[in-house]
Amino acid sequence: MTFRAADAADVPAIVDLVQSAYRGDSSRAGWTTEADLLDGQRTDPAMVAAAITEPGSTVLLALDDAGAIVASAQLEQRDGYAYFGMFAVDPGRQRGGFGARLLGEAERFAREEWDAAEVRMTVIVQREDLIAWYERHGYARTGEISPFPYGDERFGVPRRPDLAFETLVKKVENA
Known part of the structure; x- marks a missing residue:
């Protein structure tokens, strides 16, 4: 597996990946589906393009040995920390370690490239x-x-009226 930052040419593939990992019947092939909680879109081309091009934001990609995108995640540089979001792994490849490896790469990037002390995220x-x-x-x-x-x-x-997010945090600063 290799990692790289996404560029504008990757937008359609990232939108498809994120949508397939979280919404609709295709998402049920993996364990990260939100199909019982939410219908509709998870992201769109404008949101992904902004995540790639806005200052202080990057989308990291994990590629398999053939060069296909198998996972993606967005990082946003914030005051003293990095926000981690839009994390998706191809449903057919979930449970194969791709997500854990991309999460580790995102933590490394936040620490080494942005000098972030921690990574934060919100999860339903x-x-x-x-x-x-x-x-x-x-x-x-x-x-x-x-x-x-x-x-x-x-x-x-939303398919139910009680959805909310909780913030999770991990220290990643250099020792």
Whole structure:
């Protein structure tokens, strides 16, 4: 597996990857599906293009030995930390270690390229299996809850009224 930063030519493939990992029947091939929680889109070309081109933001890609994109994640440089989001692994390749390796690369990038002391993310609180996966990779629950953006269909159409996000954090600063 190799890693690289995404560029504008990667936008369609990233949108397809993220959508397939979280929404619709194709997402059910993996374990990260949100199909029981949300309908609609997970991202769109404009959101991905902005994540690639805006200052202080990058999208990291994991490529298999044939050069195909198998995972992606966005990092945003914030005050003293990096925000990790839009993380997706091809549903047919989940449980193969691609996600863990890309998460590690994102942490390395945040620490070494941006001198970030920690990585933060938000996860839908109803995703206990996903939160547990992040905990196994060193992330801690903060108890900091933020509301789901109901009414903003850019992030999906909720299938239930009680969705919210919890912030998870991991220290990654150099020793």
